[in-house]
Structures are given as C-alpha cells and as structure tokens.
Amino acid sequence: MTRRALFAALCAGVIVLIALAGPLLTDRSPTAQAGNALLAPSPEHPLGTDVVGRDVLARVLHGGLAVVALSAGATVLAGAAGLALGVLTGLAGRRTGELAVRAVDVLGVVPPLLVMLLLATGFPAGDLAVLVAVALVSLPFSVRVVRAATQQVAGSGFVDIARARGDGQWRILRHDIVPNILRPVLAETGLRLSASIHLTATAGFLGLGAGAPAPNWGRMVGENAVGFALTPWPFLAPALLLVVFAVSVNLLADELGRALGVRS
C-alpha cells in the first residue's frame, strides 16, 4: 500500500466512522430547537446553531449516515445490476447485446439531476428515490465496463478451449469470465462510488430525499448557505466533511485502479 493510499483510506475511514457512530456520540436531538438561530460556537454548542436554531454538532453527527449509506448502497446496487447485465450482454449474440446496451445507454444520456427530480416527485419514500436515482445514473457506466471486459475475455483462447471441450455457459462464467473481469470492474466501482457521493450530496443540497427536518450533510450545506456571513460553521462543517469524503474516496479509487494494474 502506498503512503497516499494509506492517507486516503484513513480519511475515508474517519468520515465513515463519524457517519455510522455519530448518532451514538451525542444525546442532543438533531431536529429539536436548541436556542437562537445562527449562534457562534460556544461550550454548549461547539459548532453553534443553524438557521433555525438547531445544534450543528448534533446535526453533523446524525447527518452523515444518509450520505454514506445512500452512496454506498447505490454503488452496490448499480454494481450488482451492472455486473449481471454487462456479462449477459457481453456473452449474448452481437445483435441482442448491441440492442440491450443501446437501451441502457438511453439512461446515460438523460441528465442525472433530471432522473433524480423525476423519481423524487414520483416516489413518496424520499431516500429510496435518491438511492434508486443514483443507482440508475451509475448503471450505464457499469454495464459498459463489464460488457467490454467480458467481450475481451470471451474472445480469449482459454474460453475457446473450454467451449470446445463442452463446458457449460455457467461453468465458463464462473471460472473463466468473472475472475478475469474482476480487476477492471472493481477499479471502475471505486470511481462510481466517488461519483455517487457527489450525486447524493447534490440531492441533499436540492432538498430531495427524506423529509425536511432530517439531518443530511448535503441538505445542511443548502440550508445554511444564507447564514454564512453571520457564522460559517453550520455551512462549513458539513461541506468540509463532504469534500474530505469525496476527495479521499476518489484518491482511494485511483490507488485501487493502480494497484489492480488497470490504470497507471
């Protein structure tokens, strides 16, 4: 592991820890009014209060879960669906595969925000809509990468030999195709995760997802932008956490790609 990878992993780890364990670290409610709006940091409110007077620290500690869980969930969902679809279209006949990929590509040309807005207005269950929307936006990339990798492996000599010997499609898939496409697919998944974080945060900023009082770093940035001149912390704290998270995941994805020999 390189020093850079170690540093990135450490940063990402701390953010994930804050997001997951955060709610246990404070007994303050993230949604209750705790004092006047936009108070400067004080011993009672270490990060001050936000535009409606809620404790910023409590909201920061509660607000990471949505971002981390939604982006990770969407990446896993898109990764799994992409693996299945990509392998299938990669092994299907030329025409069928081409057709299926074009269909998925249609998704890719719709602007991500539009997909999100459409789903958010259609779905009442806020966070689920964001999850599905982010996964749908990732899907075309994932399908394309898996398909290209599958086609490359499917054309290789050892797959030919296995076919000639009479190995079934499933056996070839399990022994020959999947183990050999894992590296590029994993490296791609790293990049997709960092894109998903970006999208999830954007959704929060726009107020999509779970109902208004629920804490969410993306939404906090949006809500508190107006009070920035009075006290920057309600805006800066979640924004910094998001930046560190996105950058460290991005670095980690790059290092992963390098370690897997996919990119240099």
Added chain:
Amino acid sequence: MSELARVSGLVIGPASGGAPTVDGVGFTLDSGEVLGLMGRSGSGKTTTALTLLGHIRPGLRLREGSVRVAGLDPFAPADVRRLRGRVVSFLGQDPAAALNPARRIGGQIREAVRLRAASAGPDQVDRLLDAVRLPAGRDFLRRFPHQISGGQARRVAFAIALAGAPELLILDEPTAGLDTVLARETRDLLRELAEGRGVVLVSHDEHLVRALAADRVLVLDAGRPVSAPPRAARVTPSPPPGPPSEGPAALRAERLSAAHDRRPVLREVSLAVGRGECVAVVGPSGSGKTTLARCLVGLHRPAGGEISLEGTRLAPDVRRRTPDQRRAVQLVAQDSMGALNPRETVTAALTRPLRARGLPRTRVPGLVAELLGRVHLPASLADRRPPALSGGERQRVNLARALACAPRVLVCDEVTSALDAEIGEAVLGLLDELRRDLGLGVVLITHDLAAVARSASRVLVVHEGEIVERGPTASVLSGPRHHVTRMLVEHAADQGFGAPAP
C-alpha cells in the same frame, strides 16, 4: 578500429536480493563489429544488452560493473540523452508496436529525422526509406500504420531507429515469432542495415546470427558467460512411428469449406488421420490453417462438407456434439499464454475437465499428478499460475489439459512456433510419445517443416484455402511439385533444416 562499447564485470540481480540474473558478464565491441549474444530464454542476454541503453528492467538492480558506450556512461542521466537514438538504437521483437497508430508514416519518420539526424531535410527521409527498401512516394508517406502491411510497418520502425545514424544497433530477437518467409526477409534487411555499424544481436536463432556474420558469439547460461559455442539444433528425421491403422479413420474431414464474413478461407479440404498417426498440414501464414483447426473441433461453423469421428458424422457446431464426441477431439493452440486462464493454477486448469467428465473429487489429485507426469512436468508446478510458467511449460500444461479429456485426436495448431528450437523439439517428442502410448491421432498444423519431417507420416500443403499437394512426408519434402511447397522447402533449407533424404 576504435572501441565502441565496453561492458565489464556486469552483475545484475533482483532489487530485493537473491541470485543474480546476470553474473559477471563483460565484453568489448569495436565499431563495425557484430557480437552475438546467445542463450536460452531467461539466460540474461536481453538484460545484458539493455544495459547499453542504460536500461534495467523494473525490479532488477545494477549491482556491479560498468558500461561505456562511445566513452559515455548510459547510466548517467546527462549522457544517456546523447546516446539514445543517436549513438545507440534499439530494435525489439515487435518494432512496429512502437509506431503511433494515430499518426501518418511520413510524419513519424520526419519527426525522428528532425530530432536526431545530424542533417535534417527531405532527402534524409528518402535516404532512410531507400535503406529499408520502402517506396518513397507521397502516397505511401500519407498512410497510417494500420494501412500498411506488418512487414512494411517493421521497415518503417527500422527507418525510425536508423534516423540518428546510430553507430551501435541493439537487436533483440528481431526474427522471433515470424513465419519463415518474413523471417528471411527480415534477416536479409538486417544484414544490409548492419553494414558498417556495431551490432549487439540478442537471439536464439542461429541462422540469424550466422546471417549477420557475427564476429564473435557470447553464450550466456543462467547469467554467466560460457565459453562453448551453442549446440547446433540438429534435426534428425526419425522414421514416423507406427503404420496407419486399419478401419475407419479416427478423424476425417470431407470436402470442408469455410468462410469468414462471406470471404472464403477454406475450399473443399479433405483429410483423415488414423489412430496413432500424425498428419501434418503446412502452408504459409494466412492459408487457412487455423480456420481448419477450428472447424475440426467445432468452433468455426464450416460452410460445407462434413467431419466424422470413427465413422460417425459430427455436428458442425461443438454445442450440438455429444459430450463424448466433444472430448474426443481436443485443440491445442499456438498461443500458450492466451489458452490458459491467467487466474487459474495448473491444478485448477486440469481439474475442470476431469470433473466435467464426472470423475469423483477424490480421484482428481491422483489424476492431476498422473497428467503432469505424462507431460514431464514436475509436481512442484501444480500450484503456479500461467504467468509464472515458461513458454514450454505452458504448452505442456495445455497438452495435459487436453489429455485430461481422454481425447482420441489432438488438433495441434502451431504448438511449437512460439518456442525456442530446443523446447519446441521437446514438445514434439512428447507428442510422438503420446501418439505411441495412447494411440492418439494428431493433426499437426505448422509452418515448420523440420517438425513435419520429424513427426508426420503424411503431409498436406495448404495454400489460399486449398490443398495443393499431399502425400507421404518423405516424398513431398524431397520432391515438392507445387511452387508453394517448393518455396517452403527452400526456406527450410535456408535455415539449415535439410529435407530428409529420399
């Protein structure tokens, strides 16, 4: 003559420690002199040659010794820029791979001239093209690398390497992997280009070393110079063992035709191979040999004709054949690396066909050991993956995997063409043994007439998809009738492989 290069006391080994890959090599080279560096794969010959360019492969380290080229030290950053391309030029195994696919030929040559030649100018480009015998027309220069033939791309790469008028050429296996015709052409060209230059030639191709009239030959073995000249790779035509058996042929193809995207590549080809018999199919590259192999095992759907196994007609598509029929005909391919799953150990690769035959799990380890013994591989290789095996070892694993299916016929597509002469010879010996011991029929597809002379009882000559000549090996090789056969025999004779005496 003045001294051009001096290498002394060279010791190179893994950066992490361990046995050195080059151990105490030293030589001097005067200008205009040719030095051959020979030795089997892994003997350190390329590693030694690359030090003249100041290059050490990642993972290796220069431990001792010094290198001087024209009085400069290639390992000194200040000197290396003055050396590379101007004093020393390198030509590797696939020089054409160095061409930029997105740029026109002319632009690439002109750039090399501008950067490195003492006198730039359009006539300099023409001179280079003339030297490598390429047309100097505008039309040719405007083409992209994919619009010229492989042989021409090679010449363009040579021209670029010569742009700086280097005094020292380093040639690393320049003929490896070429078919006989292209290899001869390359040899002739290199002989001209080497005129008046110092050359360090890395090769295990003796004929090339002879063709370039190497003044001296340095033979390396496990990184150490050995004094004895290399053992000549002599081919002793052994009498093809065993008469063709009676009864229906093990595998028979009848008037087989095939096409790629409607372009016909095989026309009415018929062949039959009996139990324990070896039938050779020879022909220049592009004659349709590989397509024939793929048709026989059912990977390429023929456009016409039929294939039968011991008198039973086989479906053209492998998926329509019964499991027993599929196992009976096995393919062993030329590209030993590509034919093995890089993520599978040797054991895993051999276990799959055994399990697919329905053999119980408990018997598998014993059978794997037996298969490894059959192809003369030590059991210690069982846990390795393909990248950790040598070319010869990989080809043996491919054979063992085919044997795991308990086949009756092996279709061997250029199985030795990527191997050293010595290792290829050993693989052919193994095939003879399998034929004798297991009664396997072998279809030996090759362009190597020495292999044919050694193993096959009958030979078919394919040219542009048609069989142009067929008959017993001895009579075809000693009295070729068709001009393609004559050409193949002549090239083989050039390489020192005489046809067997009639």
